[in-house]
Amino acid sequence: MATTETPAEPLSIGQVAERTGLSVHALRFYEREGLLVGPVRRTAGGRRRYTAADVDWLLICVRLRESGMPLADLKQFAELVRRGPGNEAERLQLLDAHQRRVEEQIQALEECRSVIAWKVGVYAEHLARDEAGGLWDPTVRDGLRPS
Amino acid sequence: MATTETPAEPLSIGQVAERTGLSVHALRFYEREGLLVGPVRRTAGGRRRYTAADVDWLLICVRLRESGMPLADLKQFAELVRRGPGNEAERLQLLDAHQRRVEEQIQALEECRSVIAWKVGVYAEHLARDEAGGLWDPTVRDGLRPS
DNA sequence: CTACGATCTGGAGCGAGGTCTAGATCAAGT
DNA sequence: ACTTGATCTAGACCTCGCTCCAGATCGTAG
Numbered sequence: 001m002a003t004t005e006t007p008a009e010p011l012s013i014g015q016v017a018e019r020t021g022l023s024v025h026a027l028r029f030y031e032r033e034g035l036l037v038g039p040v041r042r043t044a045g046g047r048r049r050y051t052a053a054d055v056d057w058l059l060i061c062v063r064l065r066e067s068g069m070p071l072a073d074l075k076q077f078a079e080l081v082r083r084g085p086g087n088e089a090e091r092l093q094l095l096d097a098h099q100r101r102v103e104e105q106i107q108a109l110e111e112c113r114s115v116i117a118w119k120v121g122v123y124a125e126h127l128a129r130d131e132a133g134g135l136w137d138p139t140v141r142d143g144l145r146p147s
Numbered sequence: 148m149a150t151t152e153t154p155a156e157p158l159s160i161g162q163v164a165e166r167t168g169l170s171v172h173a174l175r176f177y178e179r180e181g182l183l184v185g186p187v188r189r190t191a192g193g194r195r196r197y198t199a200a201d202v203d204w205l206l207i208c209v210r211l212r213e214s215g216m217p218l219a220d221l222k223q224f225a226e227l228v229r230r231g232p233g234n235e236a237e238r239l240q241l242l243d244a245h246q247r248r249v250e251e252q253i254q255a256l257e258e259c260r261s262v263i264a265w266k267v268g269v270y271a272e273h274l275a276r277d278e279a280g281g282l283w284d285p286t287v288r289d290g291l292r293p294s
Numbered sequence: 295c296t297a298c299g300a301t302c303t304g305g306a307g308c309g310a311g312g313t314c315t316a317g318a319t320c321a322a323g324t
Numbered sequence: 325a326c327t328t329g330a331t332c333t334a335g336a337c338c339t340c341g342c343t344c345c346a347g348a349t350c351g352t353a354g
Contacts, residue, residue: 014300024301025343033341045350047301060266067259071341088277092270099263106256109249112214116246119207123239130235161330171331172313192320194331218311 010041010049020058027058035061035074037081067102157188157196167205174205182208182221184228214249 017024027048031040037057041049050058057078064074077094080087164171174195178187184204188196197205204225211221224241227234 012300013302023343026341028302029342043350045301046303047350060262063259063262065341067256067263088270088274092267092274095263095267095270099260099267102256102260102263106253106260109214109253109256112210113246113249113253115207115210116214116242116249120239120242120246123235123242127235127239159330160332170313173311175332176312190320192331193333194320212311 008052010051011055013048013050016050016055016058019055020062022058022062030058030061033071033075035071035078037078064098067098068105069098073098155199157198158202160195160197163197163202163205166202167209169205169209177205177208180218180222182218182225184225211245214245215252216245220245 011019013024013027016022017027020027022030030036031048036054038054040054041051043049061074064077065071073094077091080091080094158166160171160174163169164174167174169177177183183201185201187201188198190196208221211224212218220241224238227238227241
């Protein structure tokens with residue numbers, strides 16, 4: 001699982017930002033919103049020190065967000081984890097539901113892709129004809145009826 | 148490509164909402180934003196009358212939006228079409244760029260899906276073990292407590 | 295000691311993409 | 325004529341997910 005080659009040394013917020021792709025602003029924001037499982041440790045002076053586990057969790061969060069999970073769901077998931085063992089079924093349900101949504105999303109995107117590809121094809125063909133020596137009738141306004 | 152079995156009879160905004168999936172609010176909003184190619188016709192009384200071509204365009208818009216094209220790009224595309232023939236190369240470029248973005252999106256989603264699937268697997272296995280007779284540490288009692 | 299960059303907090307601000315309200319008008323049924 | 329429901333306009337408002345400030349503090353390098 002060693003997602004970040006777990007060096008056991010805690011990381012600063014900037015370092016975590018680098019390796020998660022989240023901004024330091026976003027990291028603080030996530031924390032305020034209760035999206036992290038545990039409270040983040042601090043130095044004597046009050047600076048955040050993230051553990052490897054924190055980073056791993058954040059990397060999961062990033063994937064879930066990328067795939068469109070709303071922060072509210074992420075928060076709920078974090079809460080379940082925070083409460084400790086005993087609610088694994090709920091966690092599974094949450095993830096499973098999301099997984100299905102992701103699959104639907106992929107489906108939808110693939111349909112879109114094919115519609116767009118068809119449109120691209122129409123334009124490409126149009127341009128080919130055009131450049132290849134003007135069978136293009138200048139009196140016809142844009143032959144692409146099913147726009 | 149009779150997307151809506153083009154009855155040549157113009158449609159009310161409500162009917163268009165039904166067959167595009169956009170709300171009437173969104174339809175008016177899109178119009179204000181200049182996302183439509185032509186100006187929508189009106190009845191004597193001022194009600195919008197959409198043509199089949201309008202609906203076809205909107206259906207394309209819906210696909211482009213679904214696949215994450217920002218309204219700004221949609222607007223630009225509409226402007227190109229509005230200006231008439233002569234800029235097909237630009238239109239093609241716009242669509243082609245979007246198509247590539249959609250493909251990247253699908254890629255990304257598929258990676259997410261596999262990460263999530265792995266997580267789901269972890270929980271499923273955990274639950275299976277748990278229900279099948281507890282290698283699960285019995286000193287950790289069910290985390291349910293009066294919260 | 296001094297500088298300088300990174301981080302801290304609380305809260306304001308922002309961009310995208312709509313959504314909703316108010317108050318008026320239109321159109322159709324009875 | 326009356327009622328009902330769909331539509332009209334302009335503009336205020338909303339959610340989401342951050343982003344950015346101001347002003348203070350920390351921590352390290354010289």
